Amino acid sequence: MKKEKRIKKDEKVLQAFIKIYCEQKHQKTGGVPKSNALCPACYDLLSYALKRNELCPLDPKPRCKKCHVHCYKPEMRERIKEVMKFSGQYYLRRGRVDWVYKYFF
Numbered sequence: 309m310k311k312e313k314r315i316k317k318d319e320k321v322l323q324a325f326i327k328i329y330c331e332q333k334h335q336k337t338g339g340v341p342k343s344n345a346l347c348p349a350c351y352d353l354l355s356y357a358l359k360r361n362e363l364c365p366l367d368p369k370p371r372c373k374k375c376h377v378h379c380y381k382p383e384m385r386e387r388i389k390e391v392m393k394f395s396g397q398y399y400l401r402r403g404r405v406d407w408v409y410k411y412f413f
């Protein structure tokens with residue numbers, strides 16, 4: 309896959325994973341998400357992950373889990389791992405096996 313295309317596709321998945329995590333963990337009141345926007349912490353995490361994804365020095369890019377570079381700061385790595393685990397299970401239950409297989413940190 310071409311780098312540009314890979315970046316766009318990964319962006320979509322990162323957004324979807326962080327969005328559902330934020331909705332379920334930080335915004336849920338009585339089962340209804342308050343808004344579509346991310347909370348500040350999740351917004352920061354998404355911005356950070358998008359930047360890392362865009363600047364990834366490896367081509368083809370491996371799954372971050374398998375990467376030997378690990379460009380994430382330890383704190384951010386822990387946070388994205390937690391998001392991927394939580395949202396991976398969420399999307400797995402909804403049949404997005406393709407996303408989960410590729411992106412599980």
Ligand code: SF4
Nearest residue numbers: 364372375377378379
């Ligand atoms: S952790 Fe590795 S694969 Fe993931 S974005 Fe950073 S350098 Fe690329």
Ligand SMILES: [Zn+2]
Nearest residue numbers: 330334347350
């Ligand atoms: Zn959040």
